Amino acid sequence: MATAAFNLALINPSTFILPKSPNPTKLRVRTLRCSSATANAVPGLSERPWKTSDARLVLEDGSIWRAKSFGASGTQVGEVVFNTSLTGYQEILTDPSYAGQFVLMTNPHIGNTGVNFDDEESNQCFLGGLVIRSISISTSNWRCAETLGDYLAERNIMGIYDVDTRAITRRLRQDGSLVGVLSTEESKTDEELLEMSRSWDIVGVDLISGVSCKEPYEWVDKTNSEWEFNYSGRDGEAFHVVAYDFGIKHNILRRLASHGCKITVVPSTWPASEILKRKPDGVLFSNGPGDPSAVPYAVETVKEILGKVPVFGICMGHQLLGQALGGKTFKMKFGHHGGNHPVRNLRSGHVEISAQNHNYAVDPASLPEGVEVTHVNLNDGSCAGLAYPAQNIMSLQYHPEASPGPRDSDYAFGEFIKLMKKVKVNA
Numbered sequence: 494m495a496t497a498a499f500n501l502a503l504i505n506p507s508t509f510i511l512p513k514s515p516n517p518t519k520l521r522v523r524t525l526r527c528s529s530a531t532a533n534a535v536p537g538l539s540e541r542p543w544k545t546s547d548a549r550l551v552l553e554d555g556s557i558w559r560a561k562s563f564g565a566s567g568t569q570v571g572e573v574v575f576n577t578s579l580t581g582y583q584e585i586l587t588d589p590s591y592a593g594q595f596v597l598m599t600n601p602h603i604g605n606t607g608v609n610f611d612d613e614e615s616n617q618c619f620l621g622g623l624v625i626r627s628i629s630i631s632t633s634n635w636r637c638a639e640t641l642g643d644y645l646a647e648r649n650i651m652g653i654y655d656v657d658t659r660a661i662t663r664r665l666r667q668d669g670s671l672v673g674v675l676s677t678e679e680s681k682t683d684e685e686l687l688e689m690s691r692s693w694d695i696v697g698v699d700l701i702s703g704v705s706c707k708e709p710y711e712w713v714d715k716t717n718s719e720w721e722f723n724y725s726g727r728d729g730e731a732f733h734v735v736a737y738d739f740g741i742k743h744n745i746l747r748r749l750a751s752h753g754c755k756i757t758v759v760p761s762t763w764p765a766s767e768i769l770k771r772k773p774d775g776v777l778f779s780n781g782p783g784d785p786s787a788v789p790y791a792v793e794t795v796k797e798i799l800g801k802v803p804v805f806g807i808c809m810g811h812q813l814l815g816q817a818l819g820g821k822t823f824k825m826k827f828g829h830h831g832g833n834h835p836v837r838n839l840r841s842g843h844v845e846i847s848a849q850n851h852n853y854a855v856d857p858a859s860l861p862e863g864v865e866v867t868h869v870n871l872n873d874g875s876c877a878g879l880a881y882p883a884q885n886i887m888s889l890q891y892h893p894e895a896s897p898g899p900r901d902s903d904y905a906f907g908e909f910i911k912l913m914k915k916v917k918v919n920a
């Protein structure tokens with residue numbers, strides 16, 4: 494969000510006098526400095542608009558979308574999903590939950606703030622590729638370290654632009670998720686690419702094992718003090734949380750640390766018995782890519798931990814919890830991906846604007862008695878959060894850590910702390 498504010502400041506000088514800015518002078522100096530120091534032309538794109546189409550996106554429904562390439566070249570298959578976030582493409586590119594997917598941004602103008610050193614949500618880009626309407630021909634931001642095109646090329650990720658993202662989004666909304674093949678290779682025929690898209694599937698595939706860490710590690714970084722916004726819920730007491738890494742986003746770890754937790758991150762296959770031996774105050778089941786029904790080993794791990802220690806599930810973690818409690822998950826028509834999804838907290842009655850990224854959901858009707866639906870997605874009524882107070886379980890289908898997205902749901906980390914505190918006091 495701050496990136497957007499700085500970027501706006503470049504376009505509209507009136508934003509220099511934001512009344513609520515903690516330090517307007519600092520903002521002005523940084524903004525002006527960045528406009529001259531980091532304004533870079535994107536290599537290879539300065540010839541626009543004369544670059545001719547050199548890439549194709551072939552969808553499994555037989556449609557062929559001609560486009561211009563940036564980033565890496567080659568041929569790549571993936572499931573196309575659309576993301577409605579207005580800002581935060583770097584966090585989206587580094588969210589491991591996008592493994593196996595092409596992210597199509599509905600915001601038409603991408604790349605204007607480049608990429609920086611601080612907004613990475615993991616150490617790698619796991620997504621299949623990026624599909625955008627228009628790539629910015631210059632980058633201009635005080636934190637910009639390189640252009641989006643260079644960044645993707647270095648990580649061997651394909652991108653295409655000058656493609657009708659509105660038309661593709663309407664198709665996905667109407668017909669549901671579609672598998673596609675992105676290719677810059679002239680030698681491959683349309684028929685070959687179509688065949689590739691039709692013979693590939695993301696359902697039933699364990700994508701977690703490809704993104705989880707290989708060894709346990711301790712995490713200490715909090716949200717940078719310059720960006721911290723929520724000082725409630727901390728009283729100096731440190732709770733030890735073990736976080737299962739199913740593809741964990743760094744901001745989940747930063748927010749837990751900012752809320753006063755000492756954190757150990759463990760691989761997705763780490764035995765539950767090892768965790769319980771460490772006697773943590775709580776266990777977090779993270780977000781992660783793919784089909785929750787394709788990872789029965791993870792559901793078994795969750796089952797072994799439930800009821801023994803307070804737990805918090807986020808996105809994939811929420812889906813695995815739903816299954817471990819005896820419920821079912823199903824694939825949605827086109828899922829939820831974006832930083833602007835309204836959710837109602839049924840306990841408080843408040844509506845949150847949330848960050849979401851999922852294609853699967855828990856069917857609340859399949860859950861046993863005693864499990865409470867705590868949050869509902871207001872766009873389609875789907876289950877957005879669960880609690881099972883008898884076993885100190887809470888979970889959200891969406892992202893309280895945002896990154897990118899609004900901070901409305903950060904209170905959920907505070908609720909997890911309260912849950913751990915309650916159990917510790919009564920122990």
Ligand SMILES: NC(=O)CC[C@H](N)C(=O)O
Nearest residue numbers: 780781783808809852853
């Ligand atoms: N962000 C996530 O954890 C995604 C969850 C799951 N892979 C889905 O698509 O529904």
